[in-house]
Amino acid sequence: MNARFGLPHPLLSFALFFVWLMLAGASAGYVVLGLLLAWILPLVTRGFWPDTPRIKKPWKLLPYTLKVILDIIIASLTVARLVLSFRRKPQPAFVCYPLTLTDPMGITMLASTISLTPGTVSADVSDDHRVLLIHAVDVSDDQELIEDIHDRYEKALLEVFQ
Amino acid sequence: MKSNTLILRTAALAIMPLQLMFSVFLLLRGHDEPGGGFIGGLVAASAFVLYAFSFGVGSTRKLLRVSPKDLLAVGLLFGLASTIPSLLAGEAMLTAMWWQLPLPGEGYLKLSTVLVFDIGVYLAVLGTLMTFVIGLMES
Amino acid sequence: MTLAIELGISILLIIGGVFALIGAIGLARLPDFYTRLHGPTKATTIGVGSIALASFAYFAGANASYDLIELLIMVFLFMTAPISANFLAKAAMHLKVKTTDNTRGQPWDQ
Amino acid sequence: MIEIALKVTIALIALAVVLNVYRLIRGPDATDRVLALDTLYINAIALILLLDIQLDTRLYLESALLIAVMGFIGTVALAKYLKRGSVIE
Numbered sequence: 475m476n477a478r479f480g481l482p483h484p485l486l487s488f489a490l491f492f493v494w495l496m497l498a499g500a501s502a503g504y505v506v507l508g509l510l511l512a513w514i515l516p517l518v519t520r521g522f523w524p525d526t527p528r529i530k531k532p533w534k535l536l537p538y539t540l541k542v543i544l545d546i547i548i549a550s551l552t553v554a555r556l557v558l559s560f561r562r563k564p565q566p567a568f569v570c571y572p573l574t575l576t577d578p579m580g581i582t583m584l585a586s587t588i589s590l591t592p593g594t595v596s597a598d599v600s601d602d603h604r605v606l607l608i609h610a611v612d613v614s615d616d617q618e619l620i621e622d623i624h625d626r627y628e629k630a631l632l633e634v635f636q
Numbered sequence: 637m638k639s640n641t642l643i644l645r646t647a648a649l650a651i652m653p654l655q656l657m658f659s660v661f662l663l664l665r666g667h668d669e670p671g672g673g674f675i676g677g678l679v680a681a682s683a684f685v686l687y688a689f690s691f692g693v694g695s696t697r698k699l700l701r702v703s704p705k706d707l708l709a710v711g712l713l714f715g716l717a718s719t720i721p722s723l724l725a726g727e728a729m730l731t732a733m734w735w736q737l738p739l740p741g742e743g744y745l746k747l748s749t750v751l752v753f754d755i756g757v758y759l760a761v762l763g764t765l766m767t768f769v770i771g772l773m774e775s
Numbered sequence: 776m777t778l779a780i781e782l783g784i785s786i787l788l789i790i791g792g793v794f795a796l797i798g799a800i801g802l803a804r805l806p807d808f809y810t811r812l813h814g815p816t817k818a819t820t821i822g823v824g825s826i827a828l829a830s831f832a833y834f835a836g837a838n839a840s841y842d843l844i845e846l847l848i849m850v851f852l853f854m855t856a857p858i859s860a861n862f863l864a865k866a867a868m869h870l871k872v873k874t875t876d877n878t879r880g881q882p883w884d885q
Numbered sequence: 886m887i888e889i890a891l892k893v894t895i896a897l898i899a900l901a902v903v904l905n906v907y908r909l910i911r912g913p914d915a916t917d918r919v920l921a922l923d924t925l926y927i928n929a930i931a932l933i934l935l936l937d938i939q940l941d942t943r944l945y946l947e948s949a950l951l952i953a954v955m956g957f958i959g960t961v962a963l964a965k966y967l968k969r970g971s972v973i974e
Contacts, residue, residue, distance in 0.1 A: 589857030792897030
């Protein structure tokens with residue numbers, strides 16, 4: 475495809491077009507305009523994004539998203555129980571999580587997932603992008619938490635990005 | 637201090653195009669519903685501000701391509717240009733003029749001097765805010 | 776609107792309100808900043824998400840208008856909430872905000 | 886039925902806002918206050934959505950999205966300010 479006028483980020487273009495339809499509705503003029511914008515915006519801003527996301531298998535994101543949505547609902551219930559239980563004091567902890575993902579987009583998605591799922595908020599990424607600092611609100615075994623996150627989320631994300 | 641902004645950078649990648657889309661949407665629906673050039677320009681400026689947070693001032697200047705002051709000037713010119721059709725038609729200045737172009741399918745593409753004026757406001761607001769922000773960054 | 780849809784919307788609304796309130800209670804009574812961070816990121820986000828869903832269902836059911844802006848609000852909130860939480864945690868670590876006594880592990884300071 | 890649910894929800898959110906304001910005033914750290922502000926704007930979005938249902942109009946939806954966009958930028962700017970002492974380096 476022609477490098478100057480092609481689609482530098484087809485996924486981004488698709489997402490933009492979808493968002494435009496969500497905003498404006500599907501009348502004829504707006505659809506044409508949305509297609510134009512979805513084509514032009516990535517083209518104009520291309521080259522200013524140093525780290526282009528490389529999503530290899532986008533279709534694998536769908537089951538992942540569904541799983542995360544389920545976990546978010548469970549997460550809220552966990553937080554609710556924690557907040558409303560007056561008797562027990564929670565046992566917070568900082569946990570260092572060793573990353574196997576290398577893609578920046580993947581790390582960001584993993585961090586966001588961790589923040590939205592039960593009892594954990596990702597606080598920081600180390601400078602060499604190898605370790606993620608997680609604050610867990612109520613955890614008794616660090617190793618168990620690390621393995622849990624690895625099995626539930628990171629494996630699925632590794633499949634998407636590699 | 638070079639800080640580690642990996643998460644903000646990738647988030648800005650995802651959020652900024654969304655904001656630009658939203659700003660164009662607000663600009664275009666401004667005729668008879670809430671929205672318009674001013675708030676559209678504000679959202680567009682916020683997108684560039686987010687970019688500036690994560691990538692610094694130099695790349696923001698490059699992303700804008702033109703100096704923000706030029707944007708401001710072009711916006712004012714657009715505002716001025718929107719007065720010309722009504723003057724040519726012998727009406728009072730800034731009287732709204734409307735054209736309707738039939739589209740394939742049903743519906744009309746509504747063109748008006750109001751839209752031109754709105755685009756002017758959009759560019760002027762974007763230019764003003766970016767002049768502020770870039771000035772603050774570089775001071 | 777049928778009774779089932781009305782019931783569904785009402786339940787979504789109440790769930791949303793309860794979760795938003797739980798987030799606020801968490802913000803008000805948990806012991807230190809890092810634990811307080813958990814309430815707003817999870818409970819409040821899902822509460823508002825639920826209310827947005829209820830609003831979408833209401834307008835779809837009441838006058839069959841399928842604007843998807845509510846869903847966009849939801850997506851946007853779910854995208855941004857973890858990022859603001861991450862940023863606030865970083866700022867707190869930089870300012871060396873106190874943790875509760877029984878916290879295991881150490882925050883970093885980069 | 887929706888009307889009752891709506892009133893109850895508005896009351897719940899209002900209570901949540903009061904608790905947020907309590908945290909906003911009480912502090913103790915600047916980050917707590919920023920967190921309280923962050924939660925406040927999210928609750929404001931909820932109130933706008935509820936107002937939309939109450940008045941049976943879709944006029945205010947864009948403003949809800951607008952608050953979401955601007956509030957996020959504001960929180961990021963405040964957090965950056967707390968961390969760095971300046972908003973942009």
